[in-house]
Amino acid sequence: MHTDDDTPTDPINTPFEWIGGEARVKALTERFYDLMDLEPGYTALRAAHGPNLDNARQRLFWFLCGWLGGPQHYTEQFGHPRLRMRHMPFTIGIQERDQWLACMDQAMGETDVPADLRERLKNSFFQTADWMRNQGV
Numbered sequence: 695m696h697t698d699d700d701t702p703t704d705p706i707n708t709p710f711e712w713i714g715g716e717a718r719v720k721a722l723t724e725r726f727y728d729l730m731d732l733e734p735g736y737t738a739l740r741a742a743h744g745p746n747l748d749n750a751r752q753r754l755f756w757f758l759c760g761w762l763g764g765p766q767h768y769t770e771q772f773g774h775p776r777l778r779m780r781h782m783p784f785t786i787g788i789q790e791r792d793q794w795l796a797c798m799d800q801a802m803g804e805t806d807v808p809a810d811l812r813e814r815l816k817n818s819f820f821q822t823a824d825w826m827r828n829q830g831v
Contacts, residue, residue, distance in 0.1 A: 708763025712811050716759060723755040726801040733800075739793035742784050778826055787829035794823050 706712045713719060727747045730740045743750055756767035757775060768775060784790075798819055802812045 709811060709815065710759065710762035710764030713762060713807060716764065718805065718807075719758050719762065719764070720755055722801055722805045722807065723751055723758060725805050726754070726798055727751050729797050729800055729804075733797070736793045736797050738789050739797060742786070742790055777822065778828075781826050782828055785829055786827050788827065790829075791823045791827055795819055 710719070713722070727750065730736045730743070731747070753768065756771060760766040760768050795816070799812070799816060802815065807815070
């Protein structure tokens with residue numbers, strides 16, 4: 695798509711729109727936590743989440759909506775995410791980081807996140823997940 699002055703424009707304004715809106719973010723979040731329960735390769739990650747994933751599922755969905763440029767559900771409920779502070783009680787080392795990233799990448803693949811967006815998100819997720827580490831830093 696081009697404007698009258700021949701400047702390329704992107705018809706999709708945000709990653710939230712690109713991924714397909716709330717329903718697609720919800721599907722991604724649900725698959726992420728389902729995989730965490732199902733896949734033996736994510737046991738350290740799963741163990742860090744405690745016995746019940748319901749709260750984590752809801753909060754990640756709310757957070758991702760806003761982080762991707764959609765509705766700010768998380769900040770409306772809880773204020774600024776303060777991700778590092780909120781995750782300090784949990785052991786997050788290289789293993790947990792890598793399992794989180796692998797689980798999210800698998801979930802993105804299984805929920806058909808567009809390849810270009812998936813690559814962008816993998817980079818952003820890595821930066822955030824690495825910053826969240828509180829063990830082995």
